[in-house]
Amino acid sequence: MALTDLWYMAMPARDLARGRMIHKRLAGQPLVFGRDAATGAVFALRDLCPHRGVPLSKGRMVEGAIECPYHGWRFAADGRCTAIPSLVPEQGFETERIRVRAYPVREQHGLIWVYMAEPAVAQTAPNADAPEPPALPALPASARPRHVESMLFPCGIDHAVIGLMDPAHGPFVHRAWWWRAPKSIHAKQKAFAPSPLGFTMVRHKPSSNSAAYKILRGEVTTEIAFSLPGVRIEHVQMDRAGKAAQHYVGITAVTPVDEHQTMVHHAIYWTWPWLNLMRPVLPYFARTFLGQDRDVVAMQAEGLADMPDLMLINDADVQAKWYYRLKREWQQARAEGRAFKNPVDARVLRWQS
Ligand code: FES
Numbered sequence: 598m599a600l601t602d603l604w605y606m607a608m609p610a611r612d613l614a615r616g617r618m619i620h621k622r623l624a625g626q627p628l629v630f631g632r633d634a635a636t637g638a639v640f641a642l643r644d645l646c647p648h649r650g651v652p653l654s655k656g657r658m659v660e661g662a663i664e665c666p667y668h669g670w671r672f673a674a675d676g677r678c679t680a681i682p683s684l685v686p687e688q689g690f691e692t693e694r695i696r697v698r699a700y701p702v703r704e705q706h707g708l709i710w711v712y713m714a715e716p717a718v719a720q721t722a723p724n725a726d727a728p729e730p731p732a733l734p735a736l737p738a739s740a741r742p743r744h745v746e747s748m749l750f751p752c753g754i755d756h757a758v759i760g761l762m763d764p765a766h767g768p769f770v771h772r773a774w775w776w777r778a779p780k781s782i783h784a785k786q787k788a789f790a791p792s793p794l795g796f797t798m799v800r801h802k803p804s805s806n807s808a809a810y811k812i813l814r815g816e817v818t819t820e821i822a823f824s825l826p827g828v829r830i831e832h833v834q835m836d837r838a839g840k841a842a843q844h845y846v847g848i849t850a851v852t853p854v855d856e857h858q859t860m861v862h863h864a865i866y867w868t869w870p871w872l873n874l875m876r877p878v879l880p881y882f883a884r885t886f887l888g889q890d891r892d893v894v895a896m897q898a899e900g901l902a903d904m905p906d907l908m909l910i911n912d913a914d915v916q917a918k919w920y921y922r923l924k925r926e927w928q929q930a931r932a933e934g935r936a937f938k939n940p941v942d943a944r945v946l947r948w949q950s
Pocket residue numbers: 646647648649650651665666667668669670
């Protein structure tokens with residue numbers, strides 16, 4: 598079961614043009630995302646006409662509302678039914694009492710987030726105590742991703758998440774001259790601290806064995822934050838004497854499609870003019886890198902079909918253990934109607950990779 602009362606990344610904003618709709622399955626539910634032609638505002642509704650079940654995304658957008666292709670019922674961005682063409686005026690039927698479920702949405706930094714409340718609950722605003730969608734550090738509000746890679750992983754959300762935070766697979770899965778070679782494996786230790794919805798690998802100098810980092814000059818430090826439901830934000834900062842700090846931010850967000858499929862979105866931002874040189878090759882690297890993760894998950898799916906018992910070892914899998922603990926605590930806190938209490942303690946983890 599996907600965690601509820603949290604924000605999930607739905608898609609990069611540029612995928613949804615004004616006046617258009619897109620169908621997305623999220624956490625086993627059918628959603629239609631639309632963008633108002635006039636205002637540019639994004640909305641999300643359950644992608645099912647309450648009349649006879651036709652997906653609303655198969656209809657068309659008319660004046661900011663969706664018109665179902667079957668009998669032309671119209672639904673506004675907040676889910677209210679605004680027109681039933683077959684009614685004669687004397688019938689006095691209150692169309693507005695019919696509603697499709699609306700989902701709170703947020704667009705920021707060129708990404709569209711959707712808030713998934715308890716499955717039974719329809720609400721146009723998040724809970725008062727809900728967290729905000731993940732904020733990206735150090736970027737102006739106008740920042741847009743330089744590249745977004747979205748890939749469907751053939752696994753449930755848990756394996757996508759723990760694959761994402763797994764520090765031990767790099768030299769094997771991401772074997773490449775420009776990144777890692779198995780011979781480069783060495784001992785590492787990293788300090789972690791709890792954060793509001795997860796934990797953070799505190800700011801440190803990146804390990805020296807990644808060729809990509811060697812190209813950069815100046816004082817480079819990086820911080821990697823993980824938050825429920827499955828968002829990883831890497832923030833690399835470069836400080837050079839007498840100059841403004843420059844930033845690179847990569848966000849990876851996993852969104853469950855259903856029990857067996859997960860969308861992984863990876864968006865990249867930077868302020869560093871120097872990195873513009875990378876732009877032509879970036880899609881290739883991003884696709885290769887994420888594709889390697891997807892391919893190993895596809896292999897894993899073959900093995901998981903036989904439902905083996907699995908293990909998590911110290912310290913390389915401690916972040917995965919934390920993820921499961923965070924998830925359990927989130928569910929318990931919701932069930933008991935109390936505030937979430939982060940179960941992760943600050944600690945140093947050691948592993949070889
Ligand atoms: S099924 Fe949608 S209007 Fe009838």
